[in-house]
Amino acid sequence: MASSHQASGIQAGRLAAADIADNFGDLHPAYDAHEAAVAADRCYFCYDAPCMTACPTSIDIPQFIREIQAGHPASAAKTILDQNILGGMCARVCPTETLCEEACVREAAEGKPVEIGRLQRYATDVVMEKDVHPYSRAASTGKKVAVVGAGPAGLSAAHRLAMLGHDVVVYDAKSKAGGLNEFGIAAYKSTEDFAAREVDWLLKIGGITVDYGKKLGADLSLEGLKSDFDAVFLSIGLAGVNALRAAGEDMEGVRDAVDFIEELRQAEDLSALPVGRNVVVIGGGMTAVDAAVQSKLLGAENVTIAYRRDREAMGASRFEQDLAASKGVTLMFNVMPKAIHGNGAAAEIELEYTQVEDGRVRGTGETVRLAAEQVYKAIGQSLQGQPDAVELEGGKIMVDATGRTSVANVWAGGDCASGGEDLTVTAVAEGRDAAMDIHTSLMG
Template sequence: MATSHQASGVQAGRLSAEQITENFSDLHPAYDAHEAAVAADRCYFCYDAPCTTACPTDIDIPMFLREIQTGHPEAAARTILSQNILGGMCARVCPTETLCEEVCVRETAEGKPVEIGRLQRFATDTLMASGVHPFTRADSTGKKIAIVGAGPAGLSAAHRLAMLGHDVVIYEPKPKSGGLNEFGIASYKSTENFAAREVEWLMQIGGITVEHGQGLGRGLTLDGLKADHDAVFLSIGLAGVNALRAAGEDKDGVRDAVDFISELRQADDLRTLPVGRDVVVIGGGMTAVDAAVQSKLLGAENVTIAYRRDRSAMGASGFEQDLAASKGVKLMFNVQPVAVHGNGAAAEIELEYTSSTGGSLTGTGETVRIAADQIFKAIGQTLEGAPEGLEIEGRKIKVDDAGRTSVAGVWAGGDCASGGEDLTVTAVAEGRDAAMDIHSSLMG
């Protein structure tokens, strides 16, 4: 395997330690107190607050901006965290440019919104640095709840349930908690081990224990969990990756983008991470951009994102597309993979041009081949390991508005559940709301 890696041009150590450090520095440097006060002062404090309406977790944005403006960032953080306990990470990774900031009146009037995301980070970072946990646990209810998956939805549900006095056990197959926040987010968005620090801070509420190395099919069954607990919340994410459905996709050098991002996030020294000279990423979402940009930052010479539809249909926001372009990533639209060429290892990828008529995508028959010694698949993830007996809707676990599944006593949320967009902030909202419904149902 190593030999073909070298032969295919995939190698480690393309850049110096200094270049790597600079490339992977914080994407949005933190505000200092004066900058935050000035930025918050731009808010009009609209009475109808379109920004709050656009926030999946319903944070009272004008309220927390006013609290920053008047010099009370810890109070602002409490306002944020009472709705979104992972507000620190969401401030870093949330596509604010298509949510709260897109509908900001300043954006409409001037084309420059209040920087809500950076202000949210300022408030939550200030509070976390103080070491204070702003919430206290209610008296014990004697109820015990199982949560499968320590990602954003599971952590959000766990904190809310613990705060309400329940005992929570989280079962997480991976050796670390955090889910996509820990394993699936670009390193330049979450620096200085922030995901792990946020989990540690969240656990200060008490009443939560985490069992790593355990999950459904790994020593646990849904029936067993139901028998041993008063309620079960599933936040198992999407572990599978869609196939490329192109000849030669089994060649060396072709891999899942999520695995590459996870490996990068867990690496102690990024110079040890092999990257190709000519990298092609198939897909059009945030994962595709994260994989492409980080390949470039690791020293790949030519990086291309190849997406089967046009620019307007891309899942990645305009900001993410511009970020990729600013880092030297080429974006190709209306192309789909048909074959990976090379002798054992990828050397070229053959792409077919597509056209979209009436919403359906068809190949035109015209193809182009480009150099590709490393190819990342970022074409969507699939549900794996859902227990039998649960109703599935559109390849996800079917849930109602409160997160209830078709099985009594079992709730689900996050990427594995039907409903909202696959965003960290949406997962947090779903975990919180399911926790409230679990509480209501258990306490009568």
């Protein structure tokens, strides 16, 4: 007898395993040494480099490209990692097309920037393939710091604190470190288990202990951490997913896009993942694009991203939008979910056309229905399990420019903290800068 999944059109193995493996190959294949040298030759090595200003971690981009050009990729990697210890992952997932590469003088002059992201990957891969960590610890300070959350901000803070001689314990609610790098980014952007390998490499600095299965609010309290440690850094991310507020959103086949992406990233066999013939993703950010593209790569026939505002307002970059379109995803703008229809399991989604008045989205009353056995919600996340004592701002932990919260000896960074864009590279910068402020504070 067919399962309800199969009856509703959701099934595994829509494509042959070999086709799925091809589909999930590296989005931007790595340069070899010759290709890297040719790409580096295109850099003008600007004195007042706009690409460097556009980088949230302020990497000296002309310097590292010059080092690649001179045949010293390990030196180039050191220039990158001094500012961004997760430079390998950022080279893969950072929206360089709207940051450093958009600011590149070559982009302005020719419409073809220096491929900074791929050059960064080339250099960092060279260093990570060596079995020697490029940093060593300072003499022990005798100070202990707790980091809650092993995502990009937490790992960045932990590495910098350990390098400065502090002992660090990183707590994470999951059974694996990496945060969104491990669980929340499309598989074709981070192939060959790169996120886990980067964490292992980062921990070679020493002085960092990782304690898994420990969640703030359930297994850990802020008061307890404050009494056991000299400082606390919170990088707990955003675990809550916003509701659609549409009838039928509790039906089978309707789920959070982040859960789907996590399941896909942790799957041993992608061909065993069930996918619908018709998939609709609600949202307009990177998560929406990642969920939609990967549904298509698994063999879904019709995949649509439905976004309530126009193209210009979409959180995903134009590069990401074009990537989705190139994979056969349909992008619908100015529509919002009104209801999901089906007999216990999703079969159709009813969307209402919208218009924006004074910045607010309003329904027009006109609707359209699309077949949809799977509906993914990618409409933003919210803070969960935040410590009561910490002041919030806009639903996130309120911090100053150095990451200090309203509570003494407690800092925060990454997606859970106010300010900054929700990007891996921004989280790394916030973790690094908070670590420097923690160090200054602890050393008086």
